[in-house]
Amino acid sequence: MIMEDKPLLSVENLHVSFDTPKGVVDAVRGVSFQLGREKLGIVGESGSGKSQTGRAILGLLAARGHARATRVEFDGIDLLRADERTMRTIRGDRISMIMQDPKYSLNPVMTVGKQIEEAYLVHTQASKVQARERTLEMLEAVRIRNPRHVYHAYPHEVSGGMGQRIMIAMMMIPQPDIIIADEPTSALDVTVQLQVLAILDDMVTQNGMGLIFISHDLNLVASFCDRVLIMYDGQVMEVRDADDLQNAEHPYTRGLLSCLPQVGDSRDLAVLKRDPAWSAYQGAEVD
Amino acid sequence: MAESASARQLAAGPSASSAPLSILRAVAGVLSTLLLTFIGLTAITFVIGRVMPADPVLAIVGDRASQAVYDQVYQQMGLDRPIYEQYWRYLGQLVQGDLGTSIMTAQPVMDDILRFFPATLELATIATLLGIFLGIPMGVLAAVNHGRWPDHFVRIFGLLGYSVPVFWLGMVGLLIFYANLGWVAGPGRLDVFYNDIVTPVTGVILVDAAMDGEWDIFWNAMSHLILPASILGTFALAYIARMTRSFMLDQLNQEYVLTARVKGMSESRVIWRHAFRNVQVQLITIIGLTYASLLEGSVLTETVFSWPGIGQYITRSLFNADMNAVLGGTIVVGVCFVGINMFSDLLYKLVDPRAR
Amino acid sequence: MSTQPAVINRAKGLRGWLLQDVPQSITQARVQRFYLAWLVFRRNPIAMTGFLIIATLVAMAIFAPWVTSSNGLEPHLRDRLQPASAAHWFGTDGLGRDIYDRIVWGSRITLYIVGLVGVIVVPVGLLVGTLAGYVGGAVDNVLMRITDIFLAFPRLILALALVAALGPGLENAVLAIALTTWSPYARIARAEALTIRNSEFIMAAKVQGASTGGILFRHVMPLCISSVIVRLTLDMAGIILTAAGLGFLGLGAQPPTPEWGAMISAGRQYLLDQWWIPTVPGIAIFVVSLGFNLLGDGLRDVLDPKSSE
Numbered sequence: 001m002i003m004e005d006k007p008l009l010s011v012e013n014l015h016v017s018f019d020t021p022k023g024v025v026d027a028v029r030g031v032s033f034q035l036g037r038e039k040l041g042i043v044g045e046s047g048s049g050k051s052q053t054g055r056a057i058l059g060l061l062a063a064r065g066h067a068r069a070t071r072v073e074f075d076g077i078d079l080l081r082a083d084e085r086t087m088r089t090i091r092g093d094r095i096s097m098i099m100q101d102p103k104y105s106l107n108p109v110m111t112v113g114k115q116i117e118e119a120y121l122v123h124t125q126a127s128k129v130q131a132r133e134r135t136l137e138m139l140e141a142v143r144i145r146n147p148r149h150v151y152h153a154y155p156h157e158v159s160g161g162m163g164q165r166i167m168i169a170m171m172m173i174p175q176p177d178i179i180i181a182d183e184p185t186s187a188l189d190v191t192v193q194l195q196v197l198a199i200l201d202d203m204v205t206q207n208g209m210g211l212i213f214i215s216h217d218l219n220l221v222a223s224f225c226d227r228v229l230i231m232y233d234g235q236v237m238e239v240r241d242a243d244d245l246q247n248a249e250h251p252y253t254r255g256l257l258s259c260l261p262q263v264g265d266s267r268d269l270a271v272l273k274r275d276p277a278w279s280a281y282q283g284a285e286v287d
Numbered sequence: 288m289a290e291s292a293s294a295r296q297l298a299a300g301p302s303a304s305s306a307p308l309s310i311l312r313a314v315a316g317v318l319s320t321l322l323l324t325f326i327g328l329t330a331i332t333f334v335i336g337r338v339m340p341a342d343p344v345l346a347i348v349g350d351r352a353s354q355a356v357y358d359q360v361y362q363q364m365g366l367d368r369p370i371y372e373q374y375w376r377y378l379g380q381l382v383q384g385d386l387g388t389s390i391m392t393a394q395p396v397m398d399d400i401l402r403f404f405p406a407t408l409e410l411a412t413i414a415t416l417l418g419i420f421l422g423i424p425m426g427v428l429a430a431v432n433h434g435r436w437p438d439h440f441v442r443i444f445g446l447l448g449y450s451v452p453v454f455w456l457g458m459v460g461l462l463i464f465y466a467n468l469g470w471v472a473g474p475g476r477l478d479v480f481y482n483d484i485v486t487p488v489t490g491v492i493l494v495d496a497a498m499d500g501e502w503d504i505f506w507n508a509m510s511h512l513i514l515p516a517s518i519l520g521t522f523a524l525a526y527i528a529r530m531t532r533s534f535m536l537d538q539l540n541q542e543y544v545l546t547a548r549v550k551g552m553s554e555s556r557v558i559w560r561h562a563f564r565n566v567q568v569q570l571i572t573i574i575g576l577t578y579a580s581l582l583e584g585s586v587l588t589e590t591v592f593s594w595p596g597i598g599q600y601i602t603r604s605l606f607n608a609d610m611n612a613v614l615g616g617t618i619v620v621g622v623c624f625v626g627i628n629m630f631s632d633l634l635y636k637l638v639d640p641r642a643r
Numbered sequence: 644m645s646t647q648p649a650v651i652n653r654a655k656g657l658r659g660w661l662l663q664d665v666p667q668s669i670t671q672a673r674v675q676r677f678y679l680a681w682l683v684f685r686r687n688p689i690a691m692t693g694f695l696i697i698a699t700l701v702a703m704a705i706f707a708p709w710v711t712s713s714n715g716l717e718p719h720l721r722d723r724l725q726p727a728s729a730a731h732w733f734g735t736d737g738l739g740r741d742i743y744d745r746i747v748w749g750s751r752i753t754l755y756i757v758g759l760v761g762v763i764v765v766p767v768g769l770l771v772g773t774l775a776g777y778v779g780g781a782v783d784n785v786l787m788r789i790t791d792i793f794l795a796f797p798r799l800i801l802a803l804a805l806v807a808a809l810g811p812g813l814e815n816a817v818l819a820i821a822l823t824t825w826s827p828y829a830r831i832a833r834a835e836a837l838t839i840r841n842s843e844f845i846m847a848a849k850v851q852g853a854s855t856g857g858i859l860f861r862h863v864m865p866l867c868i869s870s871v872i873v874r875l876t877l878d879m880a881g882i883i884l885t886a887a888g889l890g891f892l893g894l895g896a897q898p899p900t901p902e903w904g905a906m907i908s909a910g911r912q913y914l915l916d917q918w919w920i921p922t923v924p925g926i927a928i929f930v931v932s933l934g935f936n937l938l939g940d941g942l943r944d945v946l947d948p949k950s951s952e
Contacts (some may be wrong), residue, residue: 060548063433092551104542109564109639119550170550320791327792331801335808446940450880450933452887455907455925458914462922466915583797587888591911601800602892605807617804624797 007034008178008210009057009095013070013283016052016061027052028067029234030283035178039204039211041221041242043256044231050214053231054180056080057212058095059087074178093123096171098200100183102163106155113151116170123174138169142199161192165199172203178210186215197224218245218256230256233279252278313636321629326378328621332614333377337364347610349390386615391607396615400597404619405490406476407589407596411581413516418523418577423570425524426531430539431558441528448525453584457518457591464514472510474593481507515592519585523577530573531566538562568639575631579624683945690941696934704750715745716899724917734919736910738899742920745901746927752902753931756817756886757879763821764828765871771825772832773863777840778855787833794826798885806894813902816895820885824878828871835867877939880932887928903928 016028028049033040044050056067057079072079074095077086099105107115116138117131126134132151139147142165155163164184171179181200185193201224204211215221221228222242230237230253238250248254255272337343344361352360361367365376380387386396429441465473472478476492481504485495493512496505538544539562547561586598593599597616604612666672684690703710719739727734733742775786802819809815839845839862848858889895890904898905903924910921 058549060545088551088553090551091549097549099542099546101542105546107543107547107561107565109568110561118552122551167546170546174551323788324792324795327789328796331796332804335804446933446936450884450929450936452884452891452904452907452925452928452932454888454891455921455928458907458911458921459925462914462918579797583800586799586803587891590892601803605803606893608807610807613804613807617800620800621797624800625795628795 007036008074009035010071010073011035011053011057011069012072014053014056014067014072015069016049016056016065016067018062018066019064026234027065028056029281031231031234031236032283033229033236033239035210035212037208037210038227039201039213039225041213041215041225041228042231043215043218043221043228045216047233048231049234050231051182054097054182054212054214057180058091058097059084060091060097089123092119092171092176093174094176095178095180096174096176097180097182098164098167098171098184101187102155102158102160102167103187105167106163108155110154111151112153112155112158112166116166116173119170120173134173135169138173139166141172141203142166142169143195144169159192160188161196164188164192164196168196168200168203172207175207176209178212179204180212180214182214183216184213185220186217193220219260235278235282237278251275310637313633317629317633317636321625324625324629325622328618328625329378329381330374332618332621333374336610336614337366337373337377338370343610347387347390349608352390381618386618387611389604389612389615390609391604391612396612399600399612400616400619402490403595403597403600406594407582407585407598409491409493409512410516410519410585410588410594410596411578413512414519414523414581415574415578417516417520418527419574421520422524422527423531425528426533427535427558427563429528429532430535433536433539438532441532445525445529445532448521449529451521453518453522454587454591456521457515457588460514460518461591471514472507474591476508476511476595477504478507478511515588515594519581519588522584523581526577527570527573531570534566534569535562538565541565568635571635571638572631575627575634579627582627583620583624680945684941687941687944689937690944693934693937693939693941696930697938700750700931700934701754703747704754707747707751711741711744711747713741713744715740715748715901724913724920726917727919733923734917736906736920737913740899742906742923745906746903746924749901749903749906749924749927750931752813752896752900753883753886756813756820757882759814759817760821760824760882761875761879763817764825765868765875767821767825768828769832769864769867769871772829772834773836773859773867775829776833776836777859777863779840783833786829790826790829793823794830796823798823799888802885802889803892803894806889811894811897813896813900816886816889819889820882824882827878828874831870831874832864832867835870836863839863839866873939873942876935876942879935879939883928883932883935 011034012032014028014031015026018025018027027047031049031053042050042053052061052065055061055065056069057072057074059067059079059082061067067080069080074090077090079087079090082090106112113132113135116135117128120126120131120134121128124131136147136151139150144150144162144165150158150162150166155166158166164187167184179200184200185196188196197220200211203209211225213221213225218228222245225242227239228242228245229239230248230250232252237252238248240248240253245253245257248257252272252275255270258270259272261269336347343366344357344364347364348356348360365373368376384397386400388394389396389399392399425441425444429438432438461473464470485492485499485501485504488495488498492508493505496502496508535558539558541562544557544562547557552560583598585594585596586602588594589596589598590602597620601613601616601620604616660671661675661678663671663675666675684694717740719735721739722731722735723737723739725731725735725739731741731743733746736742736745771786771790775783775790798820801823802816805819805822806812806815809818845858845862848862853861886895887902887904887907890902891908893905893908896902896905898909906924907921907928910917910924913920914922
């Protein structure tokens, strides 16, 4: 993948914190990275802050969540300091997000077709007829047979794999520059996972998009993405090219790698020993 | 590409053939429950009317009736027959609309009830409409502003409306708005000298007066109606607002709301087109419940406002020991209550795509 | 997620015992659970307000003989229809009785009603619900049908009819209310029983030869009690309002008993000129109902935090 000179997205020193009854919880502490027209994976366990990073970029943190950063730049716009109006033009149209479980992330009382059309109509001046045409095209592009029937279906009537493909169609229809995929295959059966990933791969490559692939599955990310970013306890531990992972230096990454079972391996599975030093804050404060 | 069963089912064509079947099934289910509940209700009124009183005939004819009347009613009720036969007879009479005769009015109870029912319907309907058109927006407002002052206001208001004894509120309302401020008319449906002018077509004075073109009467009826309807409506308002808020809060936390925001939709679209759409189905049940409970709860309001509805009818009959009237009224209100709830249940099943 | 430092428990004495990380006995564990729930509860101002109101009610009822100047029952016709004054804090009613005194004595009746209804409804609901949930099958079907039928009945009207047959009186009113209120508790108990039914400790009890009845009474029911009680608290306000309504219609406690609903009804004729006579009892009902609603809301927040905040 050719990296353009200017990255699509530049995240500098991102912090995300939440007000909880027990005090302030820092979910993301000083995360920085750049995204070009490539597939970047963010790997981490539960609570590492990977999902919150994605949400913060879109300005869609849950209530009581606050994000601040030195700069989060997309196309010359500082996303964290932009007003809501600007963000709404960016969301969907330029940066989009695919969520984990279509059972929950699709509106249960609207037909699939309407939901996809809506994603299109929000950002274009197209007519209903044109929107419908585009929707059917997208459904075909994600390899759904009988797009007309699926168009009229409700989300609970389709399988998980189909639901995710609908999700992809919905998020890709406005042709964004960046897609954030938050655990897109975690709720799917293994066989279906590969199909969905293949579709995602095709669309990202064909349209020259940037993809942020958030997951807890190091294996999956390593095989699918170009670069991998390892997060732990809100911080970035290491960034590596996907095919260079075996040369990882950070003990956490090495620990993760050694935990992965290998077929034909008869040794006991290693248990990851956490070093509290990894949690120590290594970054700078935001000015 | 291998596909799942649901995809194959979809490929076979939209479920056009199974839609009427599932509707049929839903209706059948509701009807059977309705039937069972009806039987239960009548069993209870039967027990109350025949089994509990020391002398059921006396309970119906009163202690001033002559021996002839006593004997006649005794025969009618078939009190020498075994209980289940009596019950069967009772059911038969009910189904034909024969609720017995009232001692007070010497009319068939059914006729009396039909005369008094529209007044209650009028009150309950307006109160429910008030609850809907004010309560729903309040609930949505509260949920959207969770934790800020509109939310607190709605919560407190809902709590107060929920806790207040409605009949007392009615009295206080009369004291303030009628006696002291003179903004509304007093007890009763109409000022006395307007009585019996309008031809009773529907029994609902507002409608009848409008049809007759008697606008003075219309506005007089309105000024009598507004206070009791508002009082009754306060309870409906509090309940509906509270439930709407609760439902909306639930929905606003769902993933699909996040999806809608990710798509770049405006906040009002997210609230109304997405979150609220998921709530409105549930609101059907709530509104049904509200209407039904207002229908039966109007008993108290009617007493305070001397409103000649079915609630007042039942209470007056009660004090006159007119058992037939009391039980007849109970059955009618009971059937309406149950019927409305079942109907809204049915409506819910039909409208919610997930329930199909 | 940053790892949180362990809370170091330095409190000594009773508080230390209550906050100890690892309880040393079953009793301590139980008391601790109670105490922690109380701490969460205490932080909720809504719940605390409700709690205070109800506590005041209970205190009034208990200390009635000491905080009143009379028993509120005897007429003093010379003093009738007096407005609020130092001698009569809430004035006097149509028979010259001190309204404040009657309100305080009436609190006993309110508690009596609530307690009686609870005492009937909770065991019945628990019994029916746990039996249905645990045994399942045809028993479940039949019991739930019956429960549903009662659930569908209009409460007030049915209470009216019952009282018409049985005659007015406090106990009859209570019976009527209980008859129309028990259904939801059966449903709740059944839902809980269904989840517990397949637990391992139940299987262990069965293996040890415990009978169905034994299992129900000693294992299933105790676990269902707390949800039923929470629901009861939430319903109490409604029960009080219904009871007051019946009293207002003259169907509950009979004169001269100072039941608040009946007081409103009796005072209605004085509404225009001596407004305090029917108004004050209504305020009392309002406040108590509000108190129970606040308490119930607070309890629900404590036990099921995601339902509100």
